[in-house]
Amino acid sequence: MTTEKNQACDLVIFGAKGDLTKRKLLPALYKLEKLRKLHKSTRIIATGRANWNTEDYIKIIKKSIKTFLKEDIQDHIWTQFSSRIFFHNINVYEMLHFEKLKKILVKQNNIIIYYCATPPETLNAIFLGLGNTHLNFPSSRIILEKPLGVSLKTSQIINNQISKYFSEKQIFRIDHYLGKESILNLFSLRFANSLLFHTWNNTIIDHIQITVSEEVGIEDRWNYFDKIGQTRDMVQNHLLQLLTIITMDQPKNIQSENIRNEKVKILRSLNPINLDNINQFTVRGQYSSGVIREKKVPSYLKENGANKYSQTETFVAMQINLNHEKWLGVPFYLRTGKRLAHKYSEIVIVFKKNPINLFIDSNIELLSNKLIIRLEPNANIQYDILNKTPSLQNKYKLEILTLKSNNINQENSKNLIDAYERLLLESMRGIQALFVSRDEVEESWKWIDSILDGWKNIKNDNLQLYKAGSWGPKNANILLSYNNHTWHKFQ
Ligand SMILES: NC(=O)c1ccc[n+]([C@@H]2O[C@H](COP(=O)([O-])OP(=O)(O)OC[C@H]3O[C@@H](n4cnc5c(N)ncnc54)[C@H](OP(=O)(O)O)[C@@H]3O)[C@@H](O)[C@H]2O)c1
Structure with a gap:
């Protein structure tokens, strides 16, 4: 599972319409595209409750990427980048929505990475949804954002919930300072x-x-x-x-x-x-x-x-x-x-x-x-x-x-690697050293x-x-x- 090579991934973002995704994740992914660090078969599966289609989503995020990246988007990079993005309507409390996600994911033989960019109270629903629909393949990985609880007890609850479906080797807990x-x-x-x-x-x-x-x-x-x-x-x-x-x-x-x-x-x-x-x-x-x-x-x-x-x-x-x-x-x-x-x-x-x-x-x-x-x-x-x-x-x-x-x-320098770029790349390579x-x-x-x-x-x-x-x-x-x-x- 651990390799330095870029792998073909399906990056599934829960909360793809949210602030973290717009401010950090999408600009970082665009930069990785620009640096040619994304495998040619890598896909970005953006999900949220909003009833959008891929076309609407791509239009909206182009603006926000430009704002947060503070640089002009280059057409040829955007064409390549946007062709990787697919938007899917998922409410994490709806099991049926995970079944639909499964149909999209199993088509390709990519390593699947789930990024939880939703409020903390939705985490267990995501673990359950992925677990119950058997989307927690042994090769898949899951990224968690802070806060990871507000006390020992609450962090143990999250850790116990996720460990029912994912092993420690599959869990990537972000502290962006480490990137x-x-x-x-x-x-x-x-x-x-x-x-x-x-x-x-x-x-x-x-x-x-x-x-x-x-x-x-x-x-x-x-x-x-x-x-x-x-x-x-x-x-x-x-x-x-x-x-x-x-x-x-x-x-x-x-x-x-x-x-x-x-x-x-x-x-x-x-x-x-x-x-x-x-x-x-x-x-x-x-x-x-x-x-x-x-x-x-x-x-x-x-x-x-x-x-x-x-x-x-x-x-x-x-x-x-x-x-x-x-x-x-x-x-x-x-x-x-x-x-x-x-x-x-x-x-x-x-x-x-x-x-x-x-x-x-x-x-x-x-x-x-x-x-x-x-x-x-x-x-x-x-x-x-x-x-x-x-x-x-x-x-x-x-x-x-x-x-x-x-x-x-x-x-x-235009080539300076931002924390999220590095951490996303490390998760795609399956290396946990910079995760908690x-x-x-x-x-x-x-x-x-x-x-x-x-x-x-x-x-x-x-x-x-x-x-x-x-x-x-x-x-x-x-x-x-x-x-x-x-x-x-x-x-
Ligand atoms: N923002 C940051 O800079 C930052 C930094 C570090 C950590 N974090 C952490 O990252 C997480 C997300 O933060 P955020 O600021 O991006 O929050 P946000 O702007 O409120 O976005 C949350 C996203 O979660 C989605 N969501 C909520 N309930 C859902 C459900 N039942 N099913 C599917 N999607 C659902 C929302 O989708 P809809 O809009 O479609 O409903 C929204 O896109 C939080 O845990 C936060 O603590 C954020």
Whole structure:
């Protein structure tokens, strides 16, 4: 089943009229066509409740692909691409509709991939429909989107439901961060460079910071977001994935199974945060009104459709400790929030100071070396070293010299691979390394549940307001100050 070659596939999209399909999936598929990555016999079977025909569907999506791709559609590529698309009317609660789908699918001998781009409450109906009509062929694959539950219990329900019809090898759970070029580069940075490989542990590293900061608010998603909050929406998946990639042991090889097993070991080593230590290790915040890019923005409680008593967090910062021999004594600080001063994602590795200061006459203290990995925008790597300031008087006055790479992803390049392009292609090749395993999902929910329970049961709720356009509540700085650390400033 695992092969590097592009295979002829029937990609069945449930929810083909929805936002995710229009915004991400179809533009990514068009780009794969342009890059000649789709097998000549690959078909796209778009499905939805709407009573459209293929012709109507193709007309409508041409416009949206153009909007989201931000480039003109080339006629010869469009002719080839649109000839692969077929629209079929399917309500996932109608078993008869799956029978009709079967007639279309069995005609061709393609690998079948089901993409669930429908609301979470429809998932079980899709599994049942496919299972009961025997469309869950052993060679088929199924792609699931986030959210994969909102707790350990609810994620287990989804996993148990799907596992009745599909084996783990057939299930591709998307965390789109894993498809990003800059995040894939973390593997090469860590495991291909001997200097970093040999120093990547608690003997040399003092602490690590991970920031995923957003400028946007909740973008008219109040009903969805308010039930979820920033911790479930961002930490359970994206930030914990980054943490596992940055701390996992070197896998035996880069096969899916080995990578995913190493990541699970990290998730199992996270020290629990619970009612006893929740105030020591976490800070939660909610944005009040403020200014972003010179534009006034409302508070979270004044967003469209808001319930003005909501206690949902739009910001979270936490200190995590790992019970792992390589990482004992190294704090990991995670922070993510909406309506912050700038949109960026970054990992900062702060190395220990040299314990012997030869230069004490001109430098009371030696500063730390830092490796700053900017994931987006303009992915780059920066290394801060201590360097002598040229001077006759102050012989050894040291200063930070920053060695900075250019934009490592060539973001402006037309050939840059977007996360969804890569993940769709990997699913067509049957490679699971960039998808999240059941164990990863459940371990991360187990750890997050304990934090959410802590917040629910604590007497003095620690939700703090922060101004939109700031870097979050002041307690996020205090969190680090207990260890004499400070957040690396955005540059
Ligand atoms: N939008 C994003 O950027 C994004 C990002 C990450 C994850 N996700 C996840 O992806 C999933 C889809 O999100 P979305 O934003 O695309 O939602 P959406 O715009 O509401 O689209 C959902 C689609 O599901 C279809 N659908 C609903 N009930 C159905 C049924 N009974 N039978 C068949 N089709 C049905 C709808 O089809 P009709 O319109 O024909 O009824 C619609 O096309 C959600 O789980 C979401 O959390 C979305």
